[in-house]
Amino acid sequence: MCILRCKAPNSGPIRPIQDPYAPGWTATFVHVTATYGMPAAHLRGWIAMPSNNQLSITEHRPEGSGTEGPMIVLVHGSLDSSRSFGRVLRRLGDVHTVAYDRRGYQRSRQVLPLGSTLDEHVDDLLSVIGGRPAVVVGHSYGGSIALGAALRPGPSPIRAVVAYEPPMPWLEHAMGIPGRTATSPAWAAVDPNDPQKAGAEAERFFRRMVGDAAWDRLPDGAKDDRRADGPALAAELNAIRVTEAPFDVATMRVPVIYGMGGDAMIRRRDAVRWLVEHTPDSEEAIIPGADHGAHLTHPDAFAALARSALTRTASTRSATVRPGASTGTQR
Secondary structure: OOOEEEEEOOOOOOOOOOOOOOOOOOOOOEEEEEEOOOOHHHHHOOOOOOOOOOEEEEEEEOOOOOOOOOOOEEEEOOOOHHHHHHHHHHOOOOOOOEEEOOOOHHOOOOOOOOOOHHHHHHHHHHHHHHOOOOEEHHHHHHHHHHHHHHHOOOOOOOOEEEOOOOOOOOHHHOOOOOOOOOOHHHHHHOOOOOOOHHHHHHHHHHHHHHHHHHHHHHOOOHHHHOOOOOOHHHHHHHHHHOOOOOOOOHOOOOOOOEEEEEEOOOHHHEEEEHOOOOOOOOOEEEEOOOOHHHHHHHHHHHHHHHHHHHHHHHHHHOOOOOOOOOOOOOO
């Protein structure tokens, strides 16, 4: 179960979301590989591409599903991959879903150049969506990418966003918190072109986020695999450790659910609440007992967030407004 809180003071009581996933459902996943820039809608099955510049995509269409309604696209965070959404995807087996390994990570490790700006990751996400209506669910860094994509000027295929504890270092300044700067040791840039230093940064990041004991339990091969993702990690951390906001959430045009764990760190809670306060048509969702890795530890509640956003798009499509009536917003 997760808890949704609307920002509007008269929005009523906290509403629990029950995950409608029925145990026993088995999803059949279709693995596809997409060339960067090619609409994923044209891909079916394994496709041989002449270029190495390919993103690894996993797309699932349930049997008998039509083309009506948005698909759900899941975007993973730093030092992670689409495989971490496995338990969530099994709970969305009746929905058209897409997940992919972001550039530089795991099965997309060969995709170069590495993303040195948030905009480049946004470009990749929009390429994966391929113009199809989509609800984008981003975990951690993936949430920042999802927000950036939804805020791109012009017509957008994105109908709603779920951003779970998106990292936004620049908010420390917007919130008036004495924070880190580009010269702080915590923000020291790591050269993604130096595999040894980037690998060491990956180990430090894993230990900080997951814990020393978890790192020590990893087999040597798994440790090497994490270190191999170090260049992508270093590049994207350098890109996001800025003091000037790369986008303005106040200009958001689609519904947003900001998720966080009930056991989230204080700075993450503060950031989520600031975002809800400043994003139109947004809600705060809390997953009790969860921390940053809710998609791994609480897949039912995480999947319920995605379904809630999907429901919001259905409500938006079917809503009618009488002449002269006020639509209002949830904040």
